[in-house]
Amino acid sequence: AQSVTQLDSHVSVSEGTPVLLRCNYSSSYSPSLFWYVQHPNKGLQLLLKYTSAATLVKGINGFEAEFKKSETSFHLTKPSAHMSDAAEYFCVVSDYDYKLSFGAGTTVTVRA
Amino acid sequence: DAGVIQSPRHEVTEMGQEVTLRCKPISGHNSLFWYRQTMMRGLELLIYFNNNVPIDDSGMPEDRFSAKMPNASFSTLKIQPSEPRDSAVYFCASSRRGGEETQYFGPGTRLLVL
Numbered sequence: 001a002q003s004v005t006q007l008d009s010h011v012s013v014s015e016g017t018p019v020l021l022r023c024n025y026s027s028s029y030s031p032s033l034f035w036y037v038q039h040p041n042k043g044l045q046l047l048l049k050y051t052s053a054a055t056l057v058k059g060i061n062g063f064e065a066e067f068k069k070s071e072t073s074f075h076l077t078k079p080s081a082h083m084s085d086a087a088e089y090f091c092v093v094s095d096y097d098y099k100l101s102f103g104a105g106t107t108v109t110v111r112a
Numbered sequence: 113d114a115g116v117i118q119s120p121r122h123e124v125t126e127m128g129q130e131v132t133l134r135c136k137p138i139s140g141h142n143s144l145f146w147y148r149q150t151m152m153r154g155l156e157l158l159i160y161f162n163n164n165v166p167i168d169d170s171g172m173p174e175d176r177f178s179a180k181m182p183n184a185s186f187s188t189l190k191i192q193p194s195e196p197r198d199s200a201v202y203f204c205a206s207s208r209r210g211g212e213e214t215q216y217f218g219p220g221t222r223l224l225v226l
Contacts, residue, residue, distance in 0.1 A: 032212045043116075043203060044217040051212070090155075098143065098168075098210050102155045 002027045002095045006103035013081045014111045021076040021106045023091030033074045034092040034100075035065055044090065050074065061085070086110045114138075116218030118204050124224045130192040133221045136185055137206030145205040145215060146179055146189050155203075161187065162210050194225045 007022040025031060032051050036044040048059025055067045061084075065076045074091060091103040117136040125131055137144050146158040160168040161181045172179070176195070181187040191198055201220045207213040 034214070036217070041222070043219040044205075046214060046216065049214055094212050096212065098145070098160055098207070098212075098215075099157065100155075100215065104154060 002031065002093045002099075002101045004091050004093050004101050004103040006089075006091050006106050008106050009104065010107045010109070012109045012111060015083055016080050019076075019078040019081045019085065019108065021089050021091075021108070023074045023076065023103060025072055025074060025091070025093045027072075027093055027095050029095045032094040033065075033067060034094070035059065035063070035074075035076050036090045036092060037087050038090065038105075039087045047076070047089075081108075081110050083110050083112065116204055116206055116216055118202075118218040118221050120221060121219060122222045122224075124226065125194055126226050127195055128193045129225075130190065131194045131198075131223060131225075133189040133202050133204075133223070135187045135189070135204030135218060137187070137204070138216055139185070141206035141208050141216075142184065143207045143210035143213070143215075144181060144187050145207075146187070147203040147205065147217075149201040149203060149220070150199075158189070158202075160210075167210075191223075194223075196225045199223055199225050 003026045005024045034049050035047040038044050048057045050057045050067045058064045063078045088105045088107050093101050119134045144161040149155045158171045159179045164181045179189045203220045205215040205217045207215045
């Protein structure tokens with residue numbers, strides 16, 4: 001069975017400083033892993049996807065994530081936060097089919 | 113590409129009324145998903161269609177909920193009769209082939225049942 005744990009429910013950063021969102025997963029297979037972002041009153045937008053091609057995945061808007069099998073982690077980072085990064089972020093795992101397991105979400109606030 | 117289109121974006125209705133939510137998937141995608149998002153339960157898969165056929169409806173809460181996909185470019189989710197506990201954001205998503213293909217989400221319909 002697959003599951004996802006997002007280790008922080010809230011992250012607050014200053015504009016221009018790095019962002020780190022932590023995600024651990026559990027999977028019986030070689031999983032696909034995703035990060036989605038949801039801005040207030042908007043739908044979920046795909047930031048990036050890991051599918052075993054490369055352990056460091058680059059996404060949109062300067063985000064990237066590193067897959068670490070030994071640690072069962074898929075943390076999301078961005079070197080310099082922007083005010084527009086304020087949103088909720090979901091780590092998602094898919095074992096082998098269409099069923100996605102969503103993390104509880106991490107709310108990011110960016111201080112000016 | 114226009115992305116996944118949902119309508120209406122907001123719906124306010126009274127308990128007992130019928131509610132119909134609509135979705136147009138991305139052209140060329142043959143898999144469609146309906147999700148519900150609430151504070152208490154997060155995102156839940158309600159139903160999955162592949163090539164217009166319902167494959168998995170195990171997430172549909174009860175008989176008050178029904179979903180159809182009459183063709184490749186249109187799907188509806190109907191609640192009849194609606195109840196206050198149905199208040200949530202309902203998302204439609206589509207993917208190219210199902211399986212582990214990336215799912216692309218629509219903007220959602222925010223439903224409030226009074």
